[in-house]
Amino acid sequence: MKQNYDIIIIGAGLSGLACAQKCSENNKDFLLIEKSNRIGGRVGSVRNEKFIFDLGFQVYNTAYKTTNDLLKSKADEFLPFLPGAKIISQNGSTIISDPMRNFSKIFHTIFSSAGTLNDKIKILTLKFRLSNYTLESDDSEDMHTIDFLKLYGFSKKIIDNFFYPFFSGIFLEDRLETSSKFFKYVFSNFNRGIAVIPKYGMQEIPDAIFSNIDTSHLLLNTDVTKLLPENNLETNNGRTLGYNRLVLTNESCSLVNQFNIKYNSVKTVYISTNRRFKDSRYIHLFPQDEIINNVAFVSSVSPNYAPSEKTLLSISIISKSPVNNMEQLLKEKMVTYFGGIASDYILEKSMDTNRATINQLPGFYTNIREQKGNTVLAGDHMINGSIEGAVVSGIKAYECTVK
Numbered sequence: 001m002k003q004n005y006d007i008i009i010i011g012a013g014l015s016g017l018a019c020a021q022k023c024s025e026n027n028k029d030f031l032l033i034e035k036s037n038r039i040g041g042r043v044g045s046v047r048n049e050k051f052i053f054d055l056g057f058q059v060y061n062t063a064y065k066t067t068n069d070l071l072k073s074k075a076d077e078f079l080p081f082l083p084g085a086k087i088i089s090q091n092g093s094t095i096i097s098d099p100m101r102n103f104s105k106i107f108h109t110i111f112s113s114a115g116t117l118n119d120k121i122k123i124l125t126l127k128f129r130l131s132n133y134t135l136e137s138d139d140s141e142d143m144h145t146i147d148f149l150k151l152y153g154f155s156k157k158i159i160d161n162f163f164y165p166f167f168s169g170i171f172l173e174d175r176l177e178t179s180s181k182f183f184k185y186v187f188s189n190f191n192r193g194i195a196v197i198p199k200y201g202m203q204e205i206p207d208a209i210f211s212n213i214d215t216s217h218l219l220l221n222t223d224v225t226k227l228l229p230e231n232n233l234e235t236n237n238g239r240t241l242g243y244n245r246l247v248l249t250n251e252s253c254s255l256v257n258q259f260n261i262k263y264n265s266v267k268t269v270y271i272s273t274n275r276r277f278k279d280s281r282y283i284h285l286f287p288q289d290e291i292i293n294n295v296a297f298v299s300s301v302s303p304n305y306a307p308s309e310k311t312l313l314s315i316s317i318i319s320k321s322p323v324n325n326m327e328q329l330l331k332e333k334m335v336t337y338f339g340g341i342a343s344d345y346i347l348e349k350s351m352d353t354n355r356a357t358i359n360q361l362p363g364f365y366t367n368i369r370e371q372k373g374n375t376v377l378a379g380d381h382m383i384n385g386s387i388e389g390a391v392v393s394g395i396k397a398y399e400c401t402v403k
């Protein structure tokens with residue numbers, strides 16, 4: 001194996017892969033090093049003989065323009081959730097049909113009491129204001145999302161029933177303390193695009209980005225442990241490699257002391273059942289449940305996630321409250337919300353993701369993260385905590401290496 005490369009990229013998450021794809025397209029001499037045994041970082045799936053389990057429930061948004069370009073026609077094959085959400089509460093259930101687009105329907109449902117005309121106007125004005133939103137050009141005051149919503153004049157009802165459950169499931173924190181700028185970014189994306197998943201699981205996204213890259217450019221199971229003098233680095237398996245330009249992604253930025261990012265965590269529980277469900281192409285939200293944030297019937301959106309006779313439910317839990325016998329509790333909750341008996345529901349997998357979305361508090365986007373000499377920093381934390389943010393950071397990193 002070669003000892004020296006023009007460009008070495010550390011980390012085969014989406015940022016590293018995006019950078020690698022640009023290197024490959026431009027015939028650069030490069031190596032992509034990844035410590036785990038697969039590509040994709042925080043985007044991926046594992047499978048068994050029956051099911052596909054994404055590594056935590058997440059969705060692609062069709063408005064992710066830069067990633068769409070990278071994925072080429074592949075993104076057109078992704079399968080959509082129905083826009084909007086189904087809200088399950090003690091009083092029953094209601095569908096918010098595409099709240100960012102189809103406003104008329106919202107107010108026929110749970111927001112029909114006094115004050116909701118105001119909410120309707122507010123959503124319309126916000127939609128209009130954010131129609132061409134970009135984080136980079138937003139010089140407004142940054143604050144917690146919850147403060148922004150209150151200041152904007154939304155009623156407690158729409159905040160509790162829609163904004164809290166919907167956006168806490170995206171941010172993976174239930175106080176809506178995330179930067180209002182990131183809220184605006186996500187809101188504007190849901191205005192422009194819809195939530196989709198690939199036919200065969202989220203792993204298809206990194207696999208598609210990597211598909212045109214020769215595998216000789218990839219080194220898996222290799223942890224870069226140290227940067228050495230004179231543009232060399234050391235790996236856990238005792239190798240020394242040299243480079244002209246180095247791209248560090250995500251937590252590998254700690255190799256140059258440039259990483260102080262905190263993450264939100266999530267527990268994802270997969271349950272299968274032979275039952276079928278109404279409205280199962282909506283993401284289901286549970287504003288009053290002390291444990292469950294959302295349930296996605298992933299096999300209703302993409303049938304490949306489960307055998308034809310089964311439905312696979314992905315349950316996202318962001319609450320940190322300790323729970324005794326989670327399996328039994330979730331089965332009972334499924335019975336309460338969706339009917340049947342506890343034995344209809346089978347626990348297939350449970351996974352804890354401690355490093356899920358990055359914690360983007362107000363002020364996050366003003367902290368300048370510097371480049372150091374021939375070392376370029378990339379990763380979602382350099383742009384914003386999303387698939388698109390990671391990809392944009394990887395492409396920018398490539399551009400820095402060829403300046």
Ligand SMILES: Cc1cc2nc3c(=O)[nH]c(=O)nc-3n(C[C@H](O)[C@H](O)[C@H](O)COP(=O)(O)OP(=O)(O)OC[C@H]3O[C@@H](n4cnc5c(N)ncnc54)[C@H](O)[C@@H]3O)c2cc1C
Pocket residue numbers: 010011012013014015016033034035036040041042043055056057058059060061170222223224225249250251252266353355356357378379380381384385386387388389390
């Ligand atoms: C549960 C969950 C839900 C999410 N929901 C959404 C969503 O709905 N929509 C959305 O757009 N985004 C969502 N995200 C965020 C999105 O997945 C991330 O923003 C994106 O994947 C980050 O990519 P990255 O390349 O910046 O980082 P990572 O994916 O973390 O990649 C970094 C890579 O570098 C490797 N690495 C680190 N250090 C070293 C080293 N020293 N040597 C070798 N390799 C190293 C790591 O192993 C890893 O593979 C979600 C994330 C999670 C986990």
